[in-house]
Amino acid sequence: MRAPYGLNIIDNCLTCQFREEYLFCNLSSAASEKLTEIKSTAVYPKSAMLFIEGQLPRGVFVLCTGKAKLSTSSSDGKTIILKISEPGDVLGLSATISNKPYEVTAEMMEPGQANFIARDAFLSFLREHGEAALRVAEQLSRNYHAAYEEVRTLGLSASPSEKLAKLVLAWSTNSVHPTNPLHLKVTLTHEEIAEMIGTTRETVTRLFSDFKKKQLLELKGSTLIIRNKPALEKMVHS
Amino acid sequence: MRAPYGLNIIDNCLTCQFREEYLFCNLSSAASEKLTEIKSTAVYPKSAMLFIEGQLPRGVFVLCTGKAKLSTSSSDGKTIILKISEPGDVLGLSATISNKPYEVTAEMMEPGQANFIARDAFLSFLREHGEAALRVAEQLSRNYHAAYEEVRTLGLSASPSEKLAKLVLAWSTNSVHPTNPLHLKVTLTHEEIAEMIGTTRETVTRLFSDFKKKQLLELKGSTLIIRNKPALEKMVHS
DNA sequence: CCGCAGGTGTGATTGTGATCACCAAGCACC
DNA sequence: GGTGCTTGGTGATCACAATCACACCTGCGG
Numbered sequence: 001m002r003a004p005y006g007l008n009i010i011d012n013c014l015t016c017q018f019r020e021e022y023l024f025c026n027l028s029s030a031a032s033e034k035l036t037e038i039k040s041t042a043v044y045p046k047s048a049m050l051f052i053e054g055q056l057p058r059g060v061f062v063l064c065t066g067k068a069k070l071s072t073s074s075s076d077g078k079t080i081i082l083k084i085s086e087p088g089d090v091l092g093l094s095a096t097i098s099n100k101p102y103e104v105t106a107e108m109m110e111p112g113q114a115n116f117i118a119r120d121a122f123l124s125f126l127r128e129h130g131e132a133a134l135r136v137a138e139q140l141s142r143n144y145h146a147a148y149e150e151v152r153t154l155g156l157s158a159s160p161s162e163k164l165a166k167l168v169l170a171w172s173t174n175s176v177h178p179t180n181p182l183h184l185k186v187t188l189t190h191e192e193i194a195e196m197i198g199t200t201r202e203t204v205t206r207l208f209s210d211f212k213k214k215q216l217l218e219l220k221g222s223t224l225i226i227r228n229k230p231a232l233e234k235m236v237h238s
Numbered sequence: 239m240r241a242p243y244g245l246n247i248i249d250n251c252l253t254c255q256f257r258e259e260y261l262f263c264n265l266s267s268a269a270s271e272k273l274t275e276i277k278s279t280a281v282y283p284k285s286a287m288l289f290i291e292g293q294l295p296r297g298v299f300v301l302c303t304g305k306a307k308l309s310t311s312s313s314d315g316k317t318i319i320l321k322i323s324e325p326g327d328v329l330g331l332s333a334t335i336s337n338k339p340y341e342v343t344a345e346m347m348e349p350g351q352a353n354f355i356a357r358d359a360f361l362s363f364l365r366e367h368g369e370a371a372l373r374v375a376e377q378l379s380r381n382y383h384a385a386y387e388e389v390r391t392l393g394l395s396a397s398p399s400e401k402l403a404k405l406v407l408a409w410s411t412n413s414v415h416p417t418n419p420l421h422l423k424v425t426l427t428h429e430e431i432a433e434m435i436g437t438t439r440e441t442v443t444r445l446f447s448d449f450k451k452k453q454l455l456e457l458k459g460s461t462l463i464i465r466n467k468p469a470l471e472k473m474v475h476s
Numbered sequence: 477c478c479g480c481a482g483g484t485g486t487g488a489t490t491g492t493g494a495t496c497a498c499c500a501a502g503c504a505c506c
Numbered sequence: 507g508g509t510g511c512t513t514g515g516t517g518a519t520c521a522c523a524a525t526c527a528c529a530c531c532t533g534c535g536g
Contacts, residue, residue, distance in 0.1 A: 082386075103383060137375045141332040147382055147388075158494090191482095200523075447516095
């Protein structure tokens with residue numbers, strides 16, 4: 001099966017441009033060649049679904065440009081956002097390897113491009129190229145690690161304030177600091193932030209004004225300025 | 239480095255006896271041979287730590303007999319139990335692959351044996367044998383999936399009662415039903431159960447008596463009898 | 477200009493589980 | 507038999523975040 005929404009394929013969209021350490025870089029030339037042969041690239045509009053939880057895995061996606069939201073919902077309408085994927089991230093890897101349904105939904109938050117590799121081609125590629133299989137194992141370790149971190153925050157740090165502090169700090173370390181490492185662009189709504197830390201929109205709003213009152217941070221339009229990083233770190237303490 | 243506590247090594251302790259689908263079964267004979275060459279077996283007493291969170295990864299363990307508790311703690315003393323490992327499970331895989339510190343602590347809950355494979359030997363084994371690397375990837379997918387399920391329960395199903403119901407149902411499906419699939423041996427203390435579902439000991443006690451009052455289950459000594467499975471399933475609903 | 481929609485700010489109320497503070501049972505060990 | 511120690515049971519209290527119910531603001535399209 002082919003990725004839907006395909007238009008305007010841009011061929012030189014390589015993941016290596018973004019994250020050297022990732023899946024498909026510095027492989028033997030034979031492997032790289034095979035890889036370009038079996039991958040296809042497509043662009044997706046905003047809100048496009050790369051895949052939806054419960055679907056049988058069609059294959060893996062590698063995000064080239066744009067951001068994607070990985071989320072899961074319960075039957076009673078609650079949603080949690082597990083991760084905001086950035087260019088270079090690999091999506092649907094675990095489901096493709098184990099041939100179990102995608103566990104999450106991947107939705108583009110802005111227009112962007114992604115490579116797609118169909119499951120069968122991907123698996124036989126891995127069987128042929130052991131080096132690549134090991135890379136996949138490493139990537140899955142990272143995924144596991146991230147999921148496990150999520151468990152830690154959800155299970156150990158009880159209060160929403162701790163979780164929000166943790167989230168903000170995670171943003172600040174990941175930020176590709178345009179000018180100042182303490183200035184962050186936040187394009188998420190309070191609703192979405194709430195879904196990331198497992199609380200309600202109202203609580204997020206209140207927490208932000210709390211934090212502002214306590215001089216921890218400031219919110220100017222869509223840029224967030226961290227005023228007292230040590231204090232935030234102390235809230236997370238672990 | 240060698241596994242501590244080593245005594246009474248029993249050599250024919252093979253994981254395949256327990257779970258055929260797991261890591262090291264049905265490999266090529268060359269691979270199997272290499273594997274028996276690099277693995278060592280040791281027995282551990284109750285409460286022995288196979289590894290502790292934060293330690294640099296020495297290698298992977300494969301549990302042969304006994305059960306092990308995988309847990310993680312925050313600096314302020316709270317602990318969550320992520321998994322009770324059974325014979326056949328692979329411990330420390332993700333940390334070994336990615337060479338990041340063990341994320342969890344693995345503690346024997348009863349005396350048992352485990353195979354150990356040192357990191358360097360394991361990694362070069364994987365590099366030589368691509369087939370095994372793919373197996374590792376599959377195993378990591380399973381780990382990821384389990385962690386992700388944990389995130390879902392912690393993040394989506396708010397109430398402790400839901401979580402306890404979910405846990406009991408999970409036990410009942412995993413139980414190697416001695417006589418009746420609805421009779422389970424529970425060797426965990428309320429405290430430990432609380433750590434598994436992220437609540438307090440008191441709440442667990444109260445929940446059990448609640449469930450008993452509602453005819454959902456019964457607790458006779460260390461055997462738990464499920465009286466109304468459909469009702470429990472309805473509580474979890476998702 | 478109006479109207480509308482999506483996002484945000486904030487009060488009042490309420491339920492629920494954490495916490496504290498006990499005591500009772502079981503069991504080991506001297 | 508006593509003395510600990512771990513585990514289980516239960517009441518009273520309390521804090522905190524979910525929930526409900528608004529009003530407000532901003533941008534946008536007609």
